[in-house]
Amino acid sequence: MNFSLLSFFRKGKNNSSGGEGIPAEHRHDREQFQEVLQSFQATRVEDRLQVLDLFLSQERHVTLAELMKIIADRRPELLDQAFLQETMNMFCQFGFAQRRNFDNKDTLYEHLHLGRHHDHLICTKCGMIQEFHDHILEERQLTIAEEFNFHPLQHKTEIYGLCDKCLSHRQPSLPLYMAAAGERVQITNIIGGREAKRRLTGMGLTMGADIEIISSSPSGPLVVVVNGTRLALGIGVAGKVMVTHASKHEKHEKQNSDN
Template sequence: MQLSELKQKFEQFLKQKGYKVTKSRLELIDKIASYGSHFEIEQLVVWVSNQDKGVASRSTIYRTVKLLQEFGAIREVIKLGNRTIYEFIAGKPHHEHLICVKCGKIIEFYREDIEEIQDKVCEEYKFTPLNHRLEIFGVCSECSYSVV
């Protein structure tokens, strides 16, 4: 899906929910899409303000991330301690995550066999899946050399 189409759909979503459609909210979609990696909202606030001071206030960024999450363009990837990490998923294929508990590195991966097992389990239990995520916490190869 193109960003212009995503923005149009997000505008419709905002109107249906009774929220204001603002230039800042729509410009934030471009900023978040171009961020390029997983993020905490506060990291995004700093990055956006360094890119373009007039785009949006801290509170607008926080509210817009939550609205984009409800809309389905952003998802919460992990909660790790007091950190919540998000990713922009609009137009990206489904994937899972490996998370290093030492350095915080996040590795994305996709395995068809994992998807098939999840489908079989749901079928076995007559369960209709709506969404899922898989996170594997461990130590990445770079940090494993320092594990004693």
């Protein structure tokens, strides 16, 4: 199995080698950061090391606001947004942290562990982030770049979707206007009389049809793709069409059992 979940390695404290239960990797990072700060004659070295300790104690992706909350709790004397932002910028600049911007949401910071690359699965409903590393995917990406005579320097692979929990809590059926941009749904029912159904059928909106949501805003029309055609639907029409999220896995299982 080449699919390894990095958070599994990151969570355990088994890799600590003595000290106060701090993983050796983090102690090493702390020493290096101290050296870097001293060589640049940075101000407030001790304070910045305390911020690094708190940041490294978080085995997840955190926003600046979340980090401020942790600091307010544990080291209230360091609570100063400008100082914290400057310190986070230093972590990123000197290679102890990296920024992530998933789906244009708030900037997240995560540890940068040397020599270890990972990619992400992101739940668009609850924001859950799962890290993974897959060497076949990594090699395949390099091969693709080579085929295009492209010289890759770095990459970020992000897979958006629903986590298991959100998928199991999804409503069996919801009106089409409640689906979000980027989602793929399937029509489960059409509400309305024969005339409405006839009109919708004429547009390709039939039972079981796959729909991809291009954009949805409360003010404008809902833009969707059905059978390769873009449709702009008003809320009246979008309220008559009931849909469900089509799970890729479920689809695969269905196709396999059909064969």
